[in-house]
Amino acid sequence: MNGDTTGPGTAGGDAATGGRVVVIGNGMVGQRFTEALRARDTDRRWQVTVLAEERRPAYDRVRLSAFFDGVSAEELNLHTPDDGVELRLGEPATAIDRERRVVVTAAGEHPYDAVVLATGSYPFVPPVAGRDLPGVFVYRTLDDLEAIREHARGRRVGAVIGGGLLGLEAANALRLLGLATHVIEFAPRLMPVQVDEAGGAMLRRYVEELGVTTHLGVATTALRPGADGAVTALELSDGRTVDAELVVVAAGIRPRDDLARAAGLELGPRGGVLVDATCRTGDERIWAVGECAAVDGVCHGLVAPGYATAEVVADRLLGGAATFPGADTATKLKLLGVDVASFGDAHGTTEGSLDVTFTDPATRSYAKLVLSDDAKTLLGGVLVGDASAYPTLRASVGGPLPAAPLALLAPAGGAAAGAGALPGSAQVCSCNAVTRDDIDAAIAGGCADVPALKACTRAGTSCGSCVPMLKQLLDAAGVKQSTALCEHFDLSRQELFDVVRVRGIRTFSRLVAEHGRGRGCDICKPVVASILASLGTGHVLDGERASLQDTNDAYLANLQRDGSYSVVPRIPGGEITPEKLIVIGQVAQEFKLYTKITGGQRIDLFGARVDQLPQIWRRLVDAGFESGHAYGKALRTVKSCVGETWCRYGVQDSVGLAVALELRYRGLRAPHKLKSAVSGCARECAEARSKDFGIIATDTGWNLYVGGNGGFRPRHADLFATDLSTAELIPLIDRFLMYYIRTADRLQRTAAWIEAMEGGLDHLRAVIVDDSLGLCAELEAEMARHVAGYSDEWRDVLDDPERLRRFSSFVNAPDVPDPSITFAVERGQPVPAGRARPVAAAAAPDGEAPARRRQPVTLGLPEVRR
Amino acid sequence: MSIATDTYTRRPAADTQGWSPVCPLEKLEPERGVAALVDGAQVALFRAGDELFALDNLDPVGGAYVLSRGIVGSRGGTPTVASPLHKQVYDLRTGACLDLPGVAVPRHDVRCRDGLVEVRLRREG
Numbered sequence: 001m002n003g004d005t006t007g008p009g010t011a012g013g014d015a016a017t018g019g020r021v022v023v024i025g026n027g028m029v030g031q032r033f034t035e036a037l038r039a040r041d042t043d044r045r046w047q048v049t050v051l052a053e054e055r056r057p058a059y060d061r062v063r064l065s066a067f068f069d070g071v072s073a074e075e076l077n078l079h080t081p082d083d084g085v086e087l088r089l090g091e092p093a094t095a096i097d098r099e100r101r102v103v104v105t106a107a108g109e110h111p112y113d114a115v116v117l118a119t120g121s122y123p124f125v126p127p128v129a130g131r132d133l134p135g136v137f138v139y140r141t142l143d144d145l146e147a148i149r150e151h152a153r154g155r156r157v158g159a160v161i162g163g164g165l166l167g168l169e170a171a172n173a174l175r176l177l178g179l180a181t182h183v184i185e186f187a188p189r190l191m192p193v194q195v196d197e198a199g200g201a202m203l204r205r206y207v208e209e210l211g212v213t214t215h216l217g218v219a220t221t222a223l224r225p226g227a228d229g230a231v232t233a234l235e236l237s238d239g240r241t242v243d244a245e246l247v248v249v250a251a252g253i254r255p256r257d258d259l260a261r262a263a264g265l266e267l268g269p270r271g272g273v274l275v276d277a278t279c280r281t282g283d284e285r286i287w288a289v290g291e292c293a294a295v296d297g298v299c300h301g302l303v304a305p306g307y308a309t310a311e312v313v314a315d316r317l318l319g320g321a322a323t324f325p326g327a328d329t330a331t332k333l334k335l336l337g338v339d340v341a342s343f344g345d346a347h348g349t350t351e352g353s354l355d356v357t358f359t360d361p362a363t364r365s366y367a368k369l370v371l372s373d374d375a376k377t378l379l380g381g382v383l384v385g386d387a388s389a390y391p392t393l394r395a396s397v398g399g400p401l402p403a404a405p406l407a408l409l410a411p412a413g414g415a416a417a418g419a420g421a422l423p424g425s426a427q428v429c430s431c432n433a434v435t436r437d438d439i440d441a442a443i444a445g446g447c448a449d450v451p452a453l454k455a456c457t458r459a460g461t462s463c464g465s466c467v468p469m470l471k472q473l474l475d476a477a478g479v480k481q482s483t484a485l486c487e488h489f490d491l492s493r494q495e496l497f498d499v500v501r502v503r504g505i506r507t508f509s510r511l512v513a514e515h516g517r518g519r520g521c522d523i524c525k526p527v528v529a530s531i532l533a534s535l536g537t538g539h540v541l542d543g544e545r546a547s548l549q550d551t552n553d554a555y556l557a558n559l560q561r562d563g564s565y566s567v568v569p570r571i572p573g574g575e576i577t578p579e580k581l582i583v584i585g586q587v588a589q590e591f592k593l594y595t596k597i598t599g600g601q602r603i604d605l606f607g608a609r610v611d612q613l614p615q616i617w618r619r620l621v622d623a624g625f626e627s628g629h630a631y632g633k634a635l636r637t638v639k640s641c642v643g644e645t646w647c648r649y650g651v652q653d654s655v656g657l658a659v660a661l662e663l664r665y666r667g668l669r670a671p672h673k674l675k676s677a678v679s680g681c682a683r684e685c686a687e688a689r690s691k692d693f694g695i696i697a698t699d700t701g702w703n704l705y706v707g708g709n710g711g712f713r714p715r716h717a718d719l720f721a722t723d724l725s726t727a728e729l730i731p732l733i734d735r736f737l738m739y740y741i742r743t744a745d746r747l748q749r750t751a752a753w754i755e756a757m758e759g760g761l762d763h764l765r766a767v768i769v770d771d772s773l774g775l776c777a778e779l780e781a782e783m784a785r786h787v788a789g790y791s792d793e794w795r796d797v798l799d800d801p802e803r804l805r806r807f808s809s810f811v812n813a814p815d816v817p818d819p820s821i822t823f824a825v826e827r828g829q830p831v832p833a834g835r836a837r838p839v840a841a842a843a844a845p846d847g848e849a850p851a852r853r854r855q856p857v858t859l860g861l862p863e864v865r866r
Numbered sequence: 867m868s869i870a871t872d873t874y875t876r877r878p879a880a881d882t883q884g885w886s887p888v889c890p891l892e893k894l895e896p897e898r899g900v901a902a903l904v905d906g907a908q909v910a911l912f913r914a915g916d917e918l919f920a921l922d923n924l925d926p927v928g929g930a931y932v933l934s935r936g937i938v939g940s941r942g943g944t945p946t947v948a949s950p951l952h953k954q955v956y957d958l959r960t961g962a963c964l965d966l967p968g969v970a971v972p973r974h975d976v977r978c979r980d981g982l983v984e985v986r987l988r989r990e991g
């Protein structure tokens with residue numbers, strides 16, 4: 001190696017003194033390095049400058065494709081501002097002047113005591129004619145994806161050059177964008193690096209069934225422009241032509257080593273900045289991490305080894321002695337809905353290794369294990385179709401098999417049995433280098449569930465593929481993750497639902513007698529009430545059922561802080577006639593109700609006493625209103641934007657669909673409340689992506705999003721299906737809702753339900769699109785029963801003296817209004833009269849005085865200054 | 867007055883008043899509460915299993931007269947009601963809050979005679 005400008009430890013910038021470190025590149029690994037350094041550098045020895053070529057701070061490139069699932073750039077963000085770090089976006093380094101020890105950019109120079117190269121890779125584009133045509137893209141940055149989405153607009157056919165991991169991911173993206181998709185791969189099989197021939201064949205079958213056309217064993221020789229100058233076709237080496245209006249090149253990556261090369265640093269045999277196991281180049285002030293680094297001559301194209309290099313350099317800059325631990329090249333992916341995993345010596349290149357393979361055409365899975373010559377040590381393997389055994393197997397590489405090979409590979413069999421048998425040194429989470437010993441220590445230290453393990457060990461926080469194993473290790477440690485509903489039932493909500501459904505149980509008393517114990521409580525009673533209601537077994541206030549309801553359902557209104565109730569009539573889609581508006585105004589006037597437009601596009605009337613509710617509803621029902629179920633764990637609102645009827649951008653009738661959906665699903669009781677919205681174009685004024693199910697109009701139909709949530713933990717909904725006709729949309733939503741009702745936990749919104757679901761969105765798709773459980777017809781029939789059986793709860797109460805009887809303030813004085821409910825006037829409307837703070841609040845458990853005070857809002861009065 | 871000390875609710879009826887008739891038993895729904903006005907006081911009456919219970923209707927934490935509208939149930943062997951406002955659970959027999967130490971609601975005497983429910987208020991001396 002050449003070019004040491006300083007001897008070891010002669011100037012500032014060594015481990016002892018720190019100094020200025022310039023990080024070139026703010027990708028995944030550059031970011032991890034910066035965080036790792038800042039976390040360890042407690043006495044702020046290093047001043048950090050980060051030069052970033054991209055205009056955005058670091059984001060999760062591994063999840064890049066989620067962008068097409070509707071995940072926003074913000075959600076992919078990895079960067080948290082840190083005042084000890086100067087991040088210079090859009091300012092790429094152009095040279096490293098080792099003589100003067102400055103990094104040069106177009107904007108100026110940055111002196112350094114240390115440089116960390118974290119420049120990543122660039123996509124390799126084969127030198128074929130037409131590679132610069134408009135419509136030809138690579139797949140590396142968010143900007144690339146935005147450009148692809150833009151160009152895809154109005155186009156119908158796309159092609160991907162490259163059938164590897166990245167190529168298939170890009171192919172899926174093109175599918176999601178609605179393009180008919182071709183994949184061209186030079187090797188004779190898909191994913192040649194990861195899977196073997198038989199695995200590749202299984203993969204190809206899956207991929208083609210999804211409508212992706214594969215062209216294997218051929219090269220692309222040229223790209224041809226069409227009349228508009230953009231690409232329209234690919235010419236292949238076998239003489240054929242494939243039409244494509246958009247082409248993504250995913251033919252491999254090359255390390256970005258040009259800065260290092262120009263600075264006279266040595267490169268690896270196949271490119272990359274040559275570094276030793278300490279990640280240092282020949283210049284002791286210059287280090288390289290991530291994909292641009294050729295560690296002992298080898299570049300690694302995955303994030304886990306990249307993170308390992310980042311940790312090594314952070315350690316070294318502070319005087320540590322860390323070295324690169326070696327790379328785990330294991331990968332598990334969900335490609336086009338197919339699980340594919342490969343780990344260790346997947347190709348059996350080790351001397352004398354043995355293969356055990358297993359092909360099951362019925363479950364369409366393929367698996368191969370590579371064993372040492374004595375068949376005792378696991379060397380590697382490939383799984384296609386069913387990768388449930390992956391976490392266990394990967395962690396067992398290099399060690400004894402946790403079970404007999406076939407037992408491990410048999411569908412869903414071995415995985416669970418295996419985790420407990422792993423040795424303590426086995427790496428459970430390879431992204432974050434967490435071993436079984438680490439996990440066991442965390443469990444012993446009190447971590448009792450997966451979120452706690454994540455927080456405490458970082459395991460499971462990157463790719464997530466080790467999460468099932470975290471569960472198994474909790475099980476193995478005897479930590480019982482109880483699903484019991486409460487002390488009265490050992491069953492989970494889902495199990496209770498099935499019991500009630502299958503056994504036809506219709507009363508709580510029978511259910512608790514046969515399947516539970518005790519009298520029930522405020523947890524299980526409303527759950528059972530909701531299950532009975534979801535199954536369409538009659539009015540919620542009939543018979544024993546009335547005693548199960550939370551107070552809101554018991555009075556079909558929302559309890560307020562002063563013991564009064566609010567009234568929310570349904571206003572489907574937020575559309576209302578002037579006549580109806582006037583009735584609401586008159587009712588509010590007559591009963592002196594506080595009136596407010598809600599966040600759900602309807603009107604809430606507050607301050608009604610129990611005994612006034614029937615009178616108020618009499619008026620409303622006569623005017624054609626019905627219950628809005630604001631009180632129920634049920635469908636709330638389907639919000640709409642004004643849509644194509646009026647809006648100059650609208651492309652579909654969003655109000656019409658919102659009204660139809662609200663009327664279809666009104667009254668549907670669920671594990672938690674359900675909200676929806678329909679937007680008439682991609683501007684999304686109805687905020688559909690914050691809803692449990694949201695619909696956004698496209699030029700030719702509707703896109704369906706599921707699992708959104710506002711509220712406590714906001715989450716954007718995931719794109720679930722695209723360009724549906726209304727007739728296609730409805731059955732999908734029917735199934736979605738009924739499957740949710742059947743299987744979710746108590747008070748689990750759809751967002752949390754999908755997140756907790758094993759297999760996530762893909763599982764959901766399998767069940768309700770591909771009918772993998774054979775449930776679709778049943779779910780639709782259940783919804784059809786709900787729709788046919790709907791009747792307005794409030795009308796039904798008004799029609800029945802028995803039900804009405806309950807609506808009095810006092811059992812012995814039905815005509816006396818509740819004297820505790822009194823009002824003051826604020827901004828011209830009644831509000832609960834101020835009352836002294838309740839006494840018991842003074843006895844809060846921690847003995848703290850109640851500090852909460854209502855803040856007076858006195859805008860317009862001059863502020864008092866001291 | 868402070869009802870945040872449990873000596874108060876544990877204390878035997880100091881000044882016994884007479885029993886006031888409230889309503890026929892069948893007006894109390896099984897496993898549910900109702901509110902009644904007794905001498906101007908709001909009382910929450912519960913019929914749980916074959917027992918009757920009476921507590922103040924005022925939720926001492928939330929400060930509203932709503933306890934009668936809570937869900938009746940049991941915890942361990944104890945008959946309970948959960949406040950509909952913020953779900954604190956109270957022992958129907960003693961009025962003690964099972965979730966917040968030191969919090970309790972006053973309880974009253976209740977009985978059924980000849981199909982008629984009667985309440986005797988317990989008031990602080």
Ligand code: SRM
Nearest residue numbers: 558566597598599600601602630636709710711712713749
């Ligand atoms: C009235 C309203 C506020 C308003 O004045 O605008 C409101 C009022 C209440 N909301 Fe809300 N929410 C209202 C819109 C929303 C919205 C906005 C929306 O729907 O577009 C959200 C966020 C969207 C979402 O749910 O994802 C919202 C998220 C919540 C949450 C948090 C849910 C979550 O998943 O984190 C709760 C708590 C809960 O349900 O457990 C809640 C609970 C409540 C409760 C039921 C609190 C309670 O237990 O008393 C309030 C009932 C008041 C009443 O008597 O009506 N409210 N609430 C809105 C009624 C809309 C309607 O017409 O039905």
Ligand SMILES: Cc1cc2nc3c(=O)[nH]c(=O)nc-3n(C[C@H](O)[C@H](O)[C@H](O)COP(=O)(O)OP(=O)(O)OC[C@H]3O[C@@H](n4cnc5c(N)ncnc54)[C@H](O)[C@@H]3O)c2cc1C
Nearest residue numbers: 025027028029030053061092093119120290291301302303
């Ligand atoms: C679509 C896709 C899917 C992937 N999926 C997986 C996966 O499932 N598992 C996995 O392990 N890995 C996956 N990867 C690979 C993973 O993203 C990379 O290994 C990881 O991002 C490498 O991090 P890095 O910091 O070395 O490089 P990058 O994240 O590429 O960051 C390098 C940064 O440096 C910047 N830069 C370059 N030159 C300069 C300069 N001169 N000055 C300033 N800045 C500069 C670049 O603009 C870039 O922002 C995937 C990659 C892609 C594109």
Ligand code: SF4
Nearest residue numbers: 560598599604711712
């Ligand atoms: S934000 Fe809070 S205070 Fe406001 S309506 Fe919703 S629940 Fe009530």
Ligand code: FES
Nearest residue numbers: 429431462463464
């Ligand atoms: S293996 Fe990727 S997060 Fe654990």
